[in-house]
Amino acid sequence: NAGVTQTPKFQVLKTGQSMTLQCAQDMNHNSMYWYRQDPGMGLRLIYYSASEGTTDKGEVPNGYNVSRLNKREFSLRLESAAPSQTSVYFCASSGQRNQPQHFGDGTRLSIL
Amino acid sequence: AQRVTQPEKLLSVFKGAPVELKCNYSYSGSPELFWYVQYSRQRLQLLLRHISRESIKGFTADLNKGETSFHLKKPFAQEEDSAMYYCALSGGNQGGKLIFGQGTELSVKP
Helix, strand or coil, rough: CCEEEEEECEEEEEECCEEEEEECCCCCEEEEEEEEEECCEEEEEEEEEEECCEEEEECCCCEEEEEECCCCEEEEECCCCCCHHHHEEEEECCCCCCCEEEEECCCCEEEE | CCCEEECCCCEEEEECEEEEEECEEEECCEEEEEEECCCCCCCEEEECCCCCCCEECCCCEECCCCCCEEEECCCCHHHHHHHHEEEEEEEECCCCCEEEECCCEEEEEE
């Protein structure tokens, strides 16, 4: 029972490089989310997808793009990585509005 | 503005002592409140939600709408409770989005 799976777990990039973080869930959830976790800031929502075919900006969308490829998969892309995007990125999913979210293990991303 | 505030970045207690992790929120409506826990380098896990009114691992949390608070409590802390705790809010018009507090690191010393 995998739940939410994120790849890769770790990545180091140089400034200006591009990267796609992958997320897949096997719980048949409608909604998926991308957060970044920074010390002292908690988790901040980058983008979310309330259902297949829709995406919306969260609190900190600048510098990111997302794709809801199908119901299972929701990817996050950094087109031109910047040091300020060094963070731990979490993907989450939920079945219905206001239901608890299930999180992946996270991706530790360092941008030099 | 919708906001969740956890005033303590770090809370350090001794094993067996009572614990209270504070959470205050600002929301115009009827929110759903959650507590999530993240053990060292693990994924976030749901600990409690106010609507279920249950006790998990000895923790309880009561929603106080008058004080707009959802404090997490445990009468006797254990070393294995050491973790990062996040309070989170979800509102009916938010499409299931969660607003997280800054987190409180709980350290339980032997």
